[in-house]
Amino acid sequence: MIAILKRELKSYFLTPIGYIYMGFFLLVAGVFFTFGNLITRSSQYTGFLGGILFIYLFAVPLLTMRLFSEEKRQRTDQLLLTSPISIPEIVLGKFLAAFTVYLITLVITVMYAVVVGVFGDLSFWETLGAYIGFIFIGASYISVGVFVSAGTENQLTSALVSFFSLLMIWLIDPISNSLPVELVAGVIFASLLVVALCAYIYLNTKNLYITLAVFLVGAIIITATYFIDKMVFIGFMRKFLSWFSLNKRYENFSMGLLKVDSLVYYLSFTGLFLFLTVRLIEKQRWV
Amino acid sequence: MIEAKDLVKRYGPHTAVDHATFKIERGEIVGFLGPNGAGKTTTMNMLTGYLSSTEGTVTVDGMNILEHPLEVKKRIGYLPENPPLYPEMTVREYLQFAGEIKKVPKQELAKRIDEVMHTVGITDVAGRLVKNLSKGYKQRVGLAQAMIGKPDILILDEPTAGLDPKQILEIRQLIKDLGKTHTVILSSHILPEVSAVCKRVLIINQGKIVADDTPENLAKRLLGGSHLQLRVDGSVQQVEGVLRKIPAVKNLSFKESQEPGTVELVVESDKDADIRRDVSKALGSAGLPILMMRSLDMTLEEIFLHLTTKEEEVAKV
Numbered sequence: 385m386i387a388i389l390k391r392e393l394k395s396y397f398l399t400p401i402g403y404i405y406m407g408f409f410l411l412v413a414g415v416f417f418t419f420g421n422l423i424t425r426s427s428q429y430t431g432f433l434g435g436i437l438f439i440y441l442f443a444v445p446l447l448t449m450r451l452f453s454e455e456k457r458q459r460t461d462q463l464l465l466t467s468p469i470s471i472p473e474i475v476l477g478k479f480l481a482a483f484t485v486y487l488i489t490l491v492i493t494v495m496y497a498v499v500v501g502v503f504g505d506l507s508f509w510e511t512l513g514a515y516i517g518f519i520f521i522g523a524s525y526i527s528v529g530v531f532v533s534a535g536t537e538n539q540l541t542s543a544l545v546s547f548f549s550l551l552m553i554w555l556i557d558p559i560s561n562s563l564p565v566e567l568v569a570g571v572i573f574a575s576l577l578v579v580a581l582c583a584y585i586y587l588n589t590k591n592l593y594i595t596l597a598v599f600l601v602g603a604i605i606i607t608a609t610y611f612i613d614k615m616v617f618i619g620f621m622r623k624f625l626s627w628f629s630l631n632k633r634y635e636n637f638s639m640g641l642l643k644v645d646s647l648v649y650y651l652s653f654t655g656l657f658l659f660l661t662v663r664l665i666e667k668q669r670w671v
Numbered sequence: 672m673i674e675a676k677d678l679v680k681r682y683g684p685h686t687a688v689d690h691a692t693f694k695i696e697r698g699e700i701v702g703f704l705g706p707n708g709a710g711k712t713t714t715m716n717m718l719t720g721y722l723s724s725t726e727g728t729v730t731v732d733g734m735n736i737l738e739h740p741l742e743v744k745k746r747i748g749y750l751p752e753n754p755p756l757y758p759e760m761t762v763r764e765y766l767q768f769a770g771e772i773k774k775v776p777k778q779e780l781a782k783r784i785d786e787v788m789h790t791v792g793i794t795d796v797a798g799r800l801v802k803n804l805s806k807g808y809k810q811r812v813g814l815a816q817a818m819i820g821k822p823d824i825l826i827l828d829e830p831t832a833g834l835d836p837k838q839i840l841e842i843r844q845l846i847k848d849l850g851k852t853h854t855v856i857l858s859s860h861i862l863p864e865v866s867a868v869c870k871r872v873l874i875i876n877q878g879k880i881v882a883d884d885t886p887e888n889l890a891k892r893l894l895g896g897s898h899l900q901l902r903v904d905g906s907v908q909q910v911e912g913v914l915r916k917i918p919a920v921k922n923l924s925f926k927e928s929q930e931p932g933t934v935e936l937v938v939e940s941d942k943d944a945d946i947r948r949d950v951s952k953a954l955g956s957a958g959l960p961i962l963m964m965r966s967l968d969m970t971l972e973e974i975f976l977h978l979t980t981k982e983e984e985v986a987k988v
Contacts, residue, residue, distance in 0.1 A: 386771075387768060387771035387772050388772070390768075391768045394764075395759060398760065399759050458755070458756070458757070458758070459751060459753045459755050460755040460756070460757060462716075462721055462751045462755045463755035463769065463772075463816065464772065465721050466719040466720055466721050466744055466749045467744060467769075467772040467773050467820075468741040468742075468744040468745040468772075469741075469744075469774075470740075470741065669721065670722075670723045
């Protein structure tokens with residue numbers, strides 16, 4: 385793992401991509417800071433940090449796009465996968481390399497906080513909370529990028545798909561706010577979820593009996609819940625989508641609240657996507 | 672040492688490797704021979720654990736590659752068809768990385784890098800970027816990568832592809848030398864290469880192993896007796912009548928002739944008998960002029976074509 389991490393870090397700065405990422409991020413962050421804080425003489429630092437989150441939407445795909453896709457294009461994945469090193473080690477090494485570059489770049493922005501602190505009124509705890517939040521939300525973004533990269537052979541495709549995936553995660557909040565909250569809508573949505581699960585199971589196992597069994601269990605659960613507690617279905621769509629909303633949980637951090645459930649959420653999100661990456665790479669060997 | 676049992680790889684409806692079974696012992700140099708797309712690379716990818724087999728097992732020193740992947744991978748050094756190199760690294764940096772992921776102990780690594788660089792002859796380019804190297808040097812760096820973890824088995828996929836003739840000779844010599852200390856499996860679609868380097872040949876065609884023997888034995892087994900190809904001015908009946916009287920002649924097989932009014936045939940005779948003079952005299956005195964006579968000493972090239980294009984005929988022999 386250390387070997388992968390070292391090579392990957394080195395390669396960020398032996399190829400232009402590390403500089404492009406840092407340059408792009410720091411340039412846009414600098415512009416935001418100049419116009420948001422310096423020119424307007426505002427010491428609203430958390431507002432600036434909220435803006436930074438938006439830059440990551442574009443910057444993180446740059447950071448992760450080549451991690452696996454470039455290995456596949458150069459066929460160097462043959463070296464990694466035929467060496468006595470496990471796939472989780474490879475995935476973790478690459479993730480940590482991207483995460484390290486992410487952190488180094490993030491640390492540079494602390495300089496802005498110092499400027500605000502010296503010349504203005506910096507709300508210390510909120511800023512600290514926001515930075516801690518960045519560490520965790522960044523890990524989640526990067527894990528999505530790592531996963532996408534493992535599924536593509538082309539850097540550009542990888543970057544675009546990562547960008548759109550992150551964009552979807554971003555849009556979950558505005559979309560879910562406009563979704564219907566009625567009881568019927570909730571029941572229909574829950575039924576659709578069961579059908580989708582059945583379709584997935586059938587396509588993967590080609591086993592009609594298991595699919596039917598899952599369908600039956602799903603139908604029973606929905607019916608039972610309907611009669612026991614109808615309230616579950618009210619706003620169900622919104623609740624379901626918010627499970628995937630990364631940004632909503634970030635708001636707590638920027639208010640200076642360190643919530644354990646949010647930390648656990650980000651860690652599980654990251655862990656899940658890294659696990660899926662491992663599975664994806666293993667699956668590609670069976671194709 | 673390394674054993675494949677009923678190895679099958681399917682890509683959807685296409686079967687790339689079809690029940691390949693073979694066993695390779697310590698110290699052998701084995702060549703996989705076959706036309707492009709025969710399944711050589713897929714077989715090698717399964718032996719090294721890069722791909723998983725659809726059916727069948729690969730065991731190395733008694734360990735299944737799926738159950739003990741790390742132990743097995745430690746014992747194998749693999750040079751794929753395109754050497755897996757990182758263009759932005761220098762040769763030494765690259766070998767350092769390769770050594771680290773092959774779990775070479777830290778304190779030995781620097782020494783080990785110097786050793787393999789010396790063995791494959793790349794010491795003078797140690798500080799150069801991989802992307803600036805010529806194809807021949809890249810191949811050597813790839814070979815160095817395969818050797819760095821001191822594996823018992825080296826698997827080399829088309830190790831001389833794309834090299835110039837001088838480099839080909841050098842790499843072949845290198846493989847021969849490596850064969851003294853390693854078990855080597857290499858693949859090629861070029862016959863002289865396999866017969867020059869290998870002591871055993873597995874011929875693969877359409878995913879199946881169609882022959883497994885030494886180059887010399889293959890030639891002997893396939894030939895059976897000696898063969899003489901003839902083109903004679905005359906009819907099939909006349910020629911057959913004359914040749915059947917020669918005692919050493921065992922078999923006659925007639926073929927379509929391109930020239931009208933002539934027959935073309937292959938005369939099979941007892942192994943040691945030289946029937947050329949008898950055939951010539953007999954046909955001459957019968958007034959059937961010989962237009963062409965050629966001794967069919969099958970080269971590996973012909974055996975190969977024979978095996979890969981006309982399997983039915985070979986089965987008869």
